[in-house]
Amino acid sequence: MANILVVGDGAIGLLFSHFLAKHHAIYILTRKGTVNTRFYSHSNAASEKINATFISQEQLSQTPEFDIVLFTVKAFAVQQAYAQVKPYLGNNTHIILSHNGMGNVEQLNEQLTKQQSLYFLTTSIAGFKSNPNIVQHTGNGQSVLGGCNQLAIQNIQQLSEQLHTIPQLIVSNNIEQLRFEKLLVNIAINPLTALYNIKNGQLRAPQFNSSIINLLTEACHIATALKLNIKLIDALERAYKVMSLTAENYSSMHQDVLHNRQTEIMAICGYISEQGKLHHIATPYNDALLAKILAKKSAE
Template identity: 50%
Template sequence: MANIVIVGDGAIGLLYSHFLSTGNQLTIVTRRGCRQNKYYYQQNQQQHRITAKVLTTQQLPELAHQPIDMVIFAVKAYQVSDAFKQLKPYFSAQCSIVLSHNGLSNLAPLQRQLQSQQALFFLTTRLAGFKITPTTVTHTGNGESVLGSCNAVAAARYQDVMQQLQGLPNISFSEHITLLRWQKLLVNIAINPLTALHNVKNGALTAPQFSGKIVNVLNEACHVANLLGVNVQLADALANAYQVMSDTKDNYSSMHQDIAHSRMTEIDAMCGYICQQGQQLGISTPHNQSLVDAIRHKKSAI
């Protein structure tokens, strides 16, 4: 039985917690001010209490009582650095650190803080959920979850970690996690900003009025990826994006929900990342920049 800590009680964090609570000792870390029970619900089924200890960030010293085998950071990209600093004192010497968020970011600052036997992984997922209350997630979509190693220790130890994560539906391991992260990024930049700006569900983006913008932002992103040595093609990116729009047609994107609830968005780790990499490469990315500007303006105008 592994001692697993999941940082973040958003929809994905609670879905992970539900599936991993069987066969593991689980702790959920929340920034909220109370240690309420968490619940999982699937349509036409009974609501289940997630078997996990709940700690607020002020109660983290309780983690010192038992070494942590794995920490899964299921928080926004911009929250990872601070969350990592808070949890780092409680990592065991051979702890596995798993990142799971939208967008792309530089992993080097985290890698430099790890001890020699601490493994760093990235977990992408197509599980979908929606929090119907602050403590309850409803499971709205299935899909594969893919784990990839981000340092040499992780590459050598991935089979043990896969065993610990076997409770996740459709879990697999890939040696090409960078490519998979880019593929997910392309889906995110095609869906998240536009649903947030136009206040629509994912499926609405299949309408012809959005096609030009989607093609333009993905074309820029694919060009940047190719220059960085990542082999992605515009036709594939479009096909993947429209497939996800169809599969999740009744869902609201995470960025839509962030805007709706006046929260900070992950636009800097999505379109902003494309703009940042484009600037370093000396190429223009005006379509992605326009979405960055529009989301920032909409957020500030709320």
């Protein structure tokens, strides 16, 4: 049994906590009330209490040393969250990131000790919070764990065994490729559903075809510049498959815009735009969608 700290009590953080609590002691760092019980709900089954201890920033010093810290906050919040937790990390703590979009891995690696391993966990599990205390598990999918520094690559099998209660968990030796493939799905779905206020499945309508193709074409040019082997036809197939599997779901960016929260657009279209400038590749469609989401967020 390991002591695991989950940083962030959004839908994915609560889903992972529910699965991991079957074999581990789970602590969830939250900015909300720590005395409230959180529940997991799947399909028509009765809700289950999530067996975790909710703690505040002030309580971190009173907890046992953590073997694993899993960051499930949005991409833009990772650096601040890491700074808050850093004083309480052990010399051999396993650190896992799980968010949409790119970024953070390089910056975090520079801040770790030589004994700390860094991983990325990408997931297709779907869920949403129907209220602040209940997470609805709305879709099954594969979760992939990969090492982001040399020590993590050496230890990944051991860590994956500790995390085995996460459904459909596999290990990858090329997590950067998988992260970029997931980025392409995010580009195709998240900003457009947020911009047009629609469910994921509605993007399969013909009027969105050209936008999706243009966005992913630019992103595939960036992938080539980064020496990643990603073909446009494969990116389109993955994106439309996710649209079908999550047809009745609203994307996380849709929900962020709807509730006037900061979005992960800078780690999605913003990443493509940034890489385009670095590699002298034009990305007008991602640039335009980035600007529209930023304007929509700031206008509301």
